[in-house]
Amino acid sequence: xxxxxxxxxxxxxxxxxxxxxxxxxxxxVSAGIAKAEQxxxxxxxxxxxxxxxxxxxxxxxxxxxxxxxxxIKATLINCFVQPVGxxxxxxxxxxxxxxxxxxxxxxxxxxxxxxxxYDFSRIRPKGAFVKGxxxxxxxxxxxxxxxDQSCKTVESAGSRRGAQMGVLRIDHPDVLEFIxxxxxxxxxxxxNVSLFVEDAFFFAMAAGAEWELVHKAEPSPxxxxxxxxxxxxxxxxxxVYAKVNAAELWDTVMRSNYDxxxxxxxxxxxxxxxNNLFYCEKLEAxxxxxxxxxxxxxxxxxxxxxxxxxxxxxxxxxxxxxxxWFEEAARTMVRFLDNVLDVTVWPxxxxxxxxxxxxxxxxxxTGLGSTMAMLGLKYSDHLGVAFAETVxxxxxxxxxxxxxxxxxxRGPFPAYNELYLQSEFVKxxxxxxxxxxxxxxxxxxxxxxxxxxxxxxLAFGDNCSNGIEPIFDLSYKRNKRTADGGNEVxxxxxxxxxxxxxxxxxxxxxxxxxxxxxxxxxLEAVLEKKETFSFGGVDQLVSAVLPESFVTAQKLTVxxxxxxxxxxQPYIDSAxxxxxxxxxxxxxxxxxxxxxxxxxxxxxGVACYRPNDILGSVLVAEPANPKSDPQAEAKNxxxxxxxxxxxxxxxxSKRPKGDLDAIVKKVSYSGPAGDASMYLTVSFARxxxxxxxxxxxxERPVEVFxxxxxxxxxxxxxxxxxxxxxxxxxxxxxxxxxxxxxxxxVRSDKGRVRYGWYEKDDGSKVPRFHxxxxxxIAYAVQxxxxxxxxxxxxxxxxxxxxxAAKAFVAEKAEPEKAKEVVTSQSNQxxxxxxxxxxxxxxxxxxxxxxxxxxxxSVGSCG
Numbered sequence: 001x002x003x004x005x006x007x008x009x010x011x012x013x014x015x016x017x018x019x020x021x022x023x024x025x026x027x028x029v030s031a032g033i034a035k036a037e038q039x040x041x042x043x044x045x046x047x048x049x050x051x052x053x054x055x056x057x058x059x060x061x062x063x064x065x066x067x068x069x070x071x072i073k074a075t076l077i078n079c080f081v082q083p084v085g086x087x088x089x090x091x092x093x094x095x096x097x098x099x100x101x102x103x104x105x106x107x108x109x110x111x112x113x114x115x116x117x118y119d120f121s122r123i124r125p126k127g128a129f130v131k132g133x134x135x136x137x138x139x140x141x142x143x144x145x146x147x148d149q150s151c152k153t154v155e156s157a158g159s160r161r162g163a164q165m166g167v168l169r170i171d172h173p174d175v176l177e178f179i180x181x182x183x184x185x186x187x188x189x190x191x192n193v194s195l196f197v198e199d200a201f202f203f204a205m206a207a208g209a210e211w212e213l214v215h216k217a218e219p220s221p222x223x224x225x226x227x228x229x230x231x232x233x234x235x236x237x238x239x240v241y242a243k244v245n246a247a248e249l250w251d252t253v254m255r256s257n258y259d260x261x262x263x264x265x266x267x268x269x270x271x272x273x274x275n276n277l278f279y280c281e282k283l284e285a286x287x288x289x290x291x292x293x294x295x296x297x298x299x300x301x302x303x304x305x306x307x308x309x310x311x312x313x314x315x316x317x318x319x320x321x322x323x324x325w326f327e328e329a330a331r332t333m334v335r336f337l338d339n340v341l342d343v344t345v346w347p348x349x350x351x352x353x354x355x356x357x358x359x360x361x362x363x364x365x366t367g368l369g370s371t372m373a374m375l376g377l378k379y380s381d382h383l384g385v386a387f388a389e390t391v392x393x394x395x396x397x398x399x400x401x402x403x404x405x406x407x408x409x410r411g412p413f414p415a416y417n418e419l420y421l422q423s424e425f426v427k428x429x430x431x432x433x434x435x436x437x438x439x440x441x442x443x444x445x446x447x448x449x450x451x452x453x454x455x456x457x458l459a460f461g462d463n464c465s466n467g468i469e470p471i472f473d474l475s476y477k478r479n480k481r482t483a484d485g486g487n488e489v490x491x492x493x494x495x496x497x498x499x500x501x502x503x504x505x506x507x508x509x510x511x512x513x514x515x516x517x518x519x520x521x522x523l524e525a526v527l528e529k530k531e532t533f534s535f536g537g538v539d540q541l542v543s544a545v546l547p548e549s550f551v552t553a554q555k556l557t558v559x560x561x562x563x564x565x566x567x568x569q570p571y572i573d574s575a576x577x578x579x580x581x582x583x584x585x586x587x588x589x590x591x592x593x594x595x596x597x598x599x600x601x602x603x604x605g606v607a608c609y610r611p612n613d614i615l616g617s618v619l620v621a622e623p624a625n626p627k628s629d630p631q632a633e634a635k636n637x638x639x640x641x642x643x644x645x646x647x648x649x650x651x652x653s654k655r656p657k658g659d660l661d662a663i664v665k666k667v668s669y670s671g672p673a674g675d676a677s678m679y680l681t682v683s684f685a686r687x688x689x690x691x692x693x694x695x696x697x698x699e700r701p702v703e704v705f706x707x708x709x710x711x712x713x714x715x716x717x718x719x720x721x722x723x724x725x726x727x728x729x730x731x732x733x734x735x736x737x738x739x740x741x742x743x744x745x746v747r748s749d750k751g752r753v754r755y756g757w758y759e760k761d762d763g764s765k766v767p768r769f770h771x772x773x774x775x776x777i778a779y780a781v782q783x784x785x786x787x788x789x790x791x792x793x794x795x796x797x798x799x800x801x802x803x804a805a806k807a808f809v810a811e812k813a814e815p816e817k818a819k820e821v822v823t824s825q826s827n828q829x830x831x832x833x834x835x836x837x838x839x840x841x842x843x844x845x846x847x848x849x850x851x852x853x854x855x856x857s858v859g860s861c862g
Contacts, residue, residue: 003463003498005478005490010459014065022460025065026054032069033060036339050336057309058329061302062456063113064340076301076344078451079115079163079287080351082106083296086122086217088746089774096122096296099143100724105348106164107150112347115163117294119196119285120144124217125173125241132745132771135795136220138738139174141181144188145651145731146724146739151190163288166193167266170201170249173213173241179253182260186651192288194264194605195253202599204246211246214238254592257608264290264607265595271604276426276573277358277445279419290605291451291577292362297354301340302362302451303333306461307371307391308495314374315503315547321375321391327398330363334402337361338410338443359413362449362574363399365391366457368564369465369472370496373549379470380551380560385567388468392571399447400429404436412441420445425573449574454858464495468568468578470553471496474546475526491527500547553581558594566601575604582610647689647698648790648800649732655702656685662703663788667780669755671773678718680777681705682784689800696804701729701736701785706777721777733790733797740785741795743778747771755780 010022019025030050037043059065060076067074082105085096092098097105106116126139144166151164166188168178179195181187204211216238223241224230232239257263271283271293283293292300310322310329341359346352368388369379377384420426421438429437450468457464465471475493493501501519518535525533525542532539561580569576580594591608598606660683668677683703689696704725706718728736753776756768770776785791792798851858 003490003492003495005492006459006462008488008490009455013062013455014459016066016070023055026051026059028070029060029065029068030054033064033336033339033343036342046335046339049332053329053332053336056325056329057306058333059304059306059456059460060336060340061300061304061451062454064303065456065460067113068340073345074113075109075347076340077114077299077346077351077355078302079117079289079292079300080109080347081117081119081285081287081294081296081298082109084118084120084122086124088742092122094122099123099146100721103147103150103724104720106147109347109351110151112345114299114347115165115288117165117167117285117287118147119167119169121167121169121172121196121284125215126177127173127219127223127241128215128217129220129223130742130745132747133741135741135745136222136738137217137742138735139177140168140172141174141177142731142735142738144181144191145735146727148188148190149653149727149730150724164191165286165288165290166191167196167285168193169284170195170197170253171212171214173215175213175249176252179256179263182262183256184651186653189653192264192290193262194266194286194290196266196268196284197599198267199269199599201246201250202596205250209246210243211249212240213242213244214240250592254588254595258588258591258610261607261609264605265598266290266293266605267599267603270599270602271575274423274425274573274602274604276420276423277415278423279417280415286575286605289452289577290607291364291449291575292360293575293604294360295354297348297350298358298360299351299355300362300449300451301337301344301355301360302364302449303337304451304453304456304467305329305333305363305365305395306457306464307365307367308374308461308464308499309367311371311374314496314499315376319375321371323394327394330395330398331402333363334361334399334444334447335406337363338403338406357413357415358445359443360446360574361444362451363395363447364450364467364572365395366453366467367461367464367495368468369470369551369553370461370494371464373471373494373496373547373551374499376547376549378549378551379564380556385563388564389567389571392568396448396571396573397430397433400433400442401436403443403447404433404440406443407441410443412443413445415445416441428570446573448572450568450572450576450578452577458858462495462498463492468564468576470551470556472553474550474552475523477527491523493523493526496550497526500550553579554583556581558582558590562594562598562601562603562606565598565603565606569601569603578606580606580608582608584611586610645689646732646800647687647696648700648797648803649734650687650689651732652685652687652702652730654730660685660702661699663784665780665784667755667776669753669776671753672751678777679705679707680780680784681707682781682788684788696800698800698803699788699790700733701788701790702726704729704781718773718777721774725781737782737785737791737795737797740778740782744770744775744782746774746778748773756783 014025016028019028030047033050034043034047037046060068061078063074063078064076068076082102083096084102085092085094085098087098089098089100102118106118109116120140120143123140123143124137126137128137130137147164168175172178175195178193182193201211214233218239219227219230219241227242229243230239230241253263266286268284272278275281275283281295283295286293287300294300305326307321310326311319312322313319338359338361341355368391372379372384372387375387377387418438420442421434426434426437452467454466457466471494473494474497475491478490478492501523521533521535522542522545530542532541534540558580561578565576565578582591591610594608595606662681662683665680666677667680668675681704682701684699685702686697686699704722706722725736725739728739748771753770753773754767755770755776756779757765770779782791782795786793786795789798789803
């Protein structure tokens with residue numbers, strides 16, 4: 001009796017070449033990571049120790065286990081944080097990479113297999129002044145649309161799509177748009193989003209005070225005229241765009257979280273107060289799953305200890321955790337992950353420099369819920385909380401001692417100095433460890449992180465519970481696509497349940513000859529969510545056979561979730577990925593209180609999941625044969641068909657199929673290198689929508705191609721810029737027009753470019769100069785869109801209703817046809833993101849991971 005799905009996932013996600021088993025994989029990874037050692041004897045010795053560590057139950061994160069020891073040019077690092085500055089290209093005034101530079105760096109990172117987190121707060125808000133073009137900025141949310149579409153097109157190494165986390169400060173002027181963006185179906189499907197909230201906001205909310213929305217960028221004259229309350233603060237020179245009631249803003253945040261499970265909350269003051277490197281960095285963003293708060297170009301070098309592997313005598317009075325082997329595995333893991341930093345492929349040189357300077361690693365554990373069940377402990381009571389605290393404390397002490405020992409051998413991390421000992425976390429270490437750090441330094445700035453383990457727990461832990469989480473569900477059915485396009489159904493049970501069914505405790509209910517049949521009858525009842533099962537003609541309660549220690553996530557109270565988090569966090573120097581499950585009818589007021597309580601408890605972040613009609617529901621609550629409600633379905637259908645959806649700005653997830661109409665334009669210009677030319681192609685597609693309840697149809701740009709001549713600008717450069725414009729075009733005409741206006745402001749140190757003519761008031765014409773090749777392309781594309789009627793002569797979008805009316809007259813179109821098309825599109829119900837395995841729009845967040853409620857697939861985490 002075992003989980004067949006574990007073998008399937010292991011083979012699909014991790015085994016390479018001729019490998020047939022996890023042991024084959026362990027040999028390959030151990031040998032590859034041991035190459036960081038200094039001599040052949042040490043390499044062989046540590047390869048054996050690493051292999052022993054893995055066989056006992058401590059392994060690297062998904063990227064390490066997949067690509068370690070291979071010749072695949074993929075990074076072994078799971079996630080990074082990418083800085084984004086307030087300019088288009090190059091570097092901004094504070095030394096942060098411009099938006100398109102950051103996008104290029106992020107694309108390379110995702111191509112190499114890494115997920116990326118970003119803080120978009122530096123980007124000037126919508127309505128800020130753009131000096132170069134005397135226009136208004138479009139704001140960070142519009143550029144997040146571009147990053148979202150780019151992520152969708154960049155396939156990560158190992159065939160995984162890159163995961164992303166978008167962060168915005170709660171005092172950014174565009175915070176309301178950020179909070180509500182995911183209410184638009186399909187928007188930011190490739191992003192998790194979180195707000196960065198510090199103590200000052202909670203103080204303002206508690207006092208019933210107003211909250212200032214600020215940015216250093218000056219508002220445009222138009223924005224100032226429309227908002228006479230705007231002013232510049234004397235204290236820091238920032239511009240106050242608006243004041244809002246803090247409590248009302250928080251209510252909006254929480255309402256989105258209540259209904260859409262996002263944005264999550266990063267508790268910024270707690271994060272930076274507990275940062276070991278408080279003296280040389282400020283943390284403002286996290287990786288996509290939230291367990292690592294990182295500086296610009298920081299990385300997650302992760303490993304997990306699979307706790308159930310260390311349980312001895314499960315489901316007996318002698319059940320215990322083997323602390324000796326647990327601590328030995330933790331110590332070995334420190335050297336293993338330190339080696340990973342030296343053997344991995346780095347997507348960017350800046351990432352390598354950051355890692356070498358601080359040598360961050362993140363050791364955590366997984367299977368806590370399954371382990372408690374095997375030890376006879378309830379996740380929900382004080383003994384369970386005490387066990388979680390003990391595991392975390394022993395792990396902390398073991399890895400900090402190992403890192404000190406490694407510093408003696410290899411030297412401390414370069415950014416170390418004695419201020420490190422003044423960090424709030426380090427001051428809580430045992431006195432002997434503090435004394436040793438003062439004497440020798442420490443090899444790694446951070447050592448601990450509890451991540452969502454996703455496929456790692458499934459493939460290597462026999463489907464044990466995920467990370468710090470309780471058991472999510474004792475069993476479920478998973479539909480998995482096969483190579484021939486069919487489906488294979490797997491019966492999946494939690495590791496602890498499988499161990500229990502094989503234990504003598506179950507066999508005691510019947511004689512030995514009938515034990516197997518008894519187990520199978522009980523297992524079938526668990527799989528089918530039945531409360532009873534029949535054996536020998538007698539109905540028996542499942543709950544009467546299962547130990548009380550089998551506690552699942554949905555049966556826990558919020559306080560029970562929080563108590564485990566609060567017990568563990570003081571021993572984890574980075575952060576913890578944890579989901580709090582609340583029922584659909586959980587009161588909104590109580591829901592809001594979860595986050596303020598988490599801040600008061602010193603947590604660094606928290607995420608809640610509440611099943612509802614918008615997001616879909618989790619598998620555990622589904623009946624075997626759910627009944628449909630025709631009246632409710634008809635009502636929902638009627639409501640969904642008439643929602644306004646501007647066809648000029650509806651998000652297009654991909655290029656429309658078939659041939660497209662296009663305009664090709666030859667652009668001949670003069671630049672610093674002499675005369676040159678390029679060809680611009682803008683493709684258009686007809687898109688349907690609804691405005692004011694009426695169906696409308698417009699042509700809009702969906703692709704931009706730029707082909708440069710050999711003596712022009714580099715082909716790779718212009719192709720990349722054209723790709724960005726294409727992504728913007730699919731996000732909407734408004735976003736594209738703003739990007740073109742911003743692009744016209746881009747300057748080059750190579751000199752100006754001459755193209756086109758400018759007509760003076762007296763009718764005479766003079767040559768038009770542009771500040772760079774970027775500005776030239778932006779202007780030329782804008783010319784095409786003006787001629788097509790998409791933009792007016794000032795480069796602003798022509799309203800879709802106006803364009804649709806003109807097209808109606810010109811083409812004598814039949815409006816009812818457009819309405820029918822709109823209706824058929826609007827009837828699609830999206831309960832979540834699209835699943836990459838089954839194709840259903842049913843992907844939710846579970847235990848910090850993407851999880852499909854239709855087929856059970858796991859993605860976007862380790």
